[in-house]
Amino acid sequence: MVDKKALKVEEGFKEKIKEFLNLNSFNTWIKPLKIVQIDNDKITFQVPSKVHIDYIKGQYKNALDESLKSVLGVNEITIKFLIDADTDFTIVETEEVLEKIPKLKPKNKKRSNISEYKETSLNPKYTFDNFIQGNGNEKAVVSAMNVAQQIKNSQYNPLLIFGGVGLGKTHLVSAIGNYVFEEGSAENILYLTSDIFVKQIVNNIKTGKIDEYKEYLITKDLIIIDDIQFFARKEKSQEELFHIFNYIYNNNGQIVLTSDFHPNDIHQLDERLKSRFKMGLITDVRPPDLETRAAIIRLKSEEKDFKLSNDVIMFIAHNINTNVRDLEGAIVKLYFYYSNFNKEITVTKAKELLKELMVSKKSTLNISKIQDIVSEYFKIPKDLLLKKTRTQEVAQARAVAMYLCTTQLKSTTTSIGMHFGGREHSTVSHATKKIQNKLNIQDADMTNIINEILNVINLSTY
Ligand code: ADP
Ligand code: MG
Numbered sequence: 001m002v003d004k005k006a007l008k009v010e011e012g013f014k015e016k017i018k019e020f021l022n023l024n025s026f027n028t029w030i031k032p033l034k035i036v037q038i039d040n041d042k043i044t045f046q047v048p049s050k051v052h053i054d055y056i057k058g059q060y061k062n063a064l065d066e067s068l069k070s071v072l073g074v075n076e077i078t079i080k081f082l083i084d085a086d087t088d089f090t091i092v093e094t095e096e097v098l099e100k101i102p103k104l105k106p107k108n109k110k111r112s113n114i115s116e117y118k119e120t121s122l123n124p125k126y127t128f129d130n131f132i133q134g135n136g137n138e139k140a141v142v143s144a145m146n147v148a149q150q151i152k153n154s155q156y157n158p159l160l161i162f163g164g165v166g167l168g169k170t171h172l173v174s175a176i177g178n179y180v181f182e183e184g185s186a187e188n189i190l191y192l193t194s195d196i197f198v199k200q201i202v203n204n205i206k207t208g209k210i211d212e213y214k215e216y217l218i219t220k221d222l223i224i225i226d227d228i229q230f231f232a233r234k235e236k237s238q239e240e241l242f243h244i245f246n247y248i249y250n251n252n253g254q255i256v257l258t259s260d261f262h263p264n265d266i267h268q269l270d271e272r273l274k275s276r277f278k279m280g281l282i283t284d285v286r287p288p289d290l291e292t293r294a295a296i297i298r299l300k301s302e303e304k305d306f307k308l309s310n311d312v313i314m315f316i317a318h319n320i321n322t323n324v325r326d327l328e329g330a331i332v333k334l335y336f337y338y339s340n341f342n343k344e345i346t347v348t349k350a351k352e353l354l355k356e357l358m359v360s361k362k363s364t365l366n367i368s369k370i371q372d373i374v375s376e377y378f379k380i381p382k383d384l385l386l387k388k389t390r391t392q393e394v395a396q397a398r399a400v401a402m403y404l405c406t407t408q409l410k411s412t413t414t415s416i417g418m419h420f421g422g423r424e425h426s427t428v429s430h431a432t433k434k435i436q437n438k439l440n441i442q443d444a445d446m447t448n449i450i451n452e453i454l455n456v457i458n459l460s461t462y
Helices: 004-017 023-030 050-072 094-100 138-149 169-183 194-206 210-217 235-250 271-278 290-303 310-319 324-341 347-362 367-378 382-386 392-408 413-419 425-440 444-460
Strands: 034-039 042-047 078-085 090-093 159-162 189-193 222-226 254-259 281-284
Touching (some): 004 023, 004 034, 004 050, 023 138, 050 078, 138 159, 138 169, 159 169, 169 189, 169 254, 189 194, 194 210, 194 222, 194 235, 210 235, 235 254, 235 271, 290 310, 290 324, 310 324, 310 347, 324 347, 367 382, 367 413, 382 392, 392 413, 392 425, 392 444, 425 444
Parallel strands (some): 042 078, 189 222, 222 254
Antiparallel strands (some): 034 042, 078 090
16 A cells, blocks of 8 residues: 655655656656556556556656656666556556456458558658657657557547648657557558548549449558648548448448648538547647757757757757757757768857748748748649639639738838739739638638648648
8 A cells, every 4th residue: 555655755756856857758657657566676657558657767767867866866676667557446567467358349351462552661860769759749759659558449540740841740640559469469551641641532533443442441540640630621532431430430441531731621621520629539749848959959969960059059959949850950950060071060050041041931932932831732823823824723713912012021012022923013902802801700711721721831831
């Protein structure tokens, strides 16, 4: 039974270990630990899950050892973990956990022998070990780990992780795949981007092989579909998608999805698909805060055996605050200089080398860029925006682009008109007003469109 001494040691230990890690990591990984037994220098912790043990052992072993030794005043320490099995309130020794956890819903899935579907494989580099947890992604990490650990009977099916570009969605969902693959807890894993998935569905409908394709899908224990925002505007395949997801779900396949936006904010996404997704867990990743950015820079440079001083790390973390892909871009740039000139990177040097990157990013937003983004968003070729085409679809996209140019840039309506195939400035003002009016009356569709495009703009520029 838990005694007073255990509680006291637990308190002291938690205070001490705070010196070694940041508050977020503490709250997620250390706070839930309970000391259930102390036997001289043997300490037994109760933890919520096996994922938890793996993570702590991997990341905080030293911090754990040092804090405990200091609190107990001993030189050696042996740590044991017990898993608090929520389901039946028993406590299971970690060593035996694999045998003791009942194997729910054995599926006896056949290995797929259909090789005609070209599968994009998981990137083995993306694991939980090299993913920095911090403010903004902790919920996503914990849910991903939960699913990874309980792949055959997870409570979160589907798991959907959404958020802006370059924030680690692909990394996290791949980490689930790699984890279950390494643990051997799932054999058949499928990772697809949504456009390939939709293509396969469309082709199989065309060739009358959709049932066969569904049978193929349910041989998988885990299906990861990346970037499902592309499901939108594929109206015909959405109904089939809905049925396919149901079929996989009913056959106990775990589905993991990523998206740039919350399903509610995906324009033209089928309502039934939305509610299907909501039956699982939807969780987001947000841009990392300063401390997390610094930790990521440290990790990414160390992976290259590239030692950066703390000053330089903080300089990058302060100045590049968009997403992780941009942080990586900055490191690559500095590394290039370092490895070619063999000179240490100082803050002054970093400033000089990255200035270009930051300035060029800042100045990238211009009329042409907005036209690119709008054309990509509506899937309308850019030159149609500039021509005289007056179909309703093109006219709307053009008006949206003009509105964004007027509100996001300092350009005059005359200059904007010129960049739209030589139109009058009054045409630009008129289009802008029309969109503004729709926003004023809170037209839901237009509000959505503008918000989504602004999101893309903000993520691709400073
Ligand atoms: P997304 O799919 O959200 O656009 P990615 O998963 O492709 O983003 O991540 C972009 C890059 O940033 C990848 O190289 C990934 O390893 C890295 N990355 C993102 N978040 C983290 C993190 N928290 N820790 C370590 N690396 C990260
Ligand atoms: Mg991605």
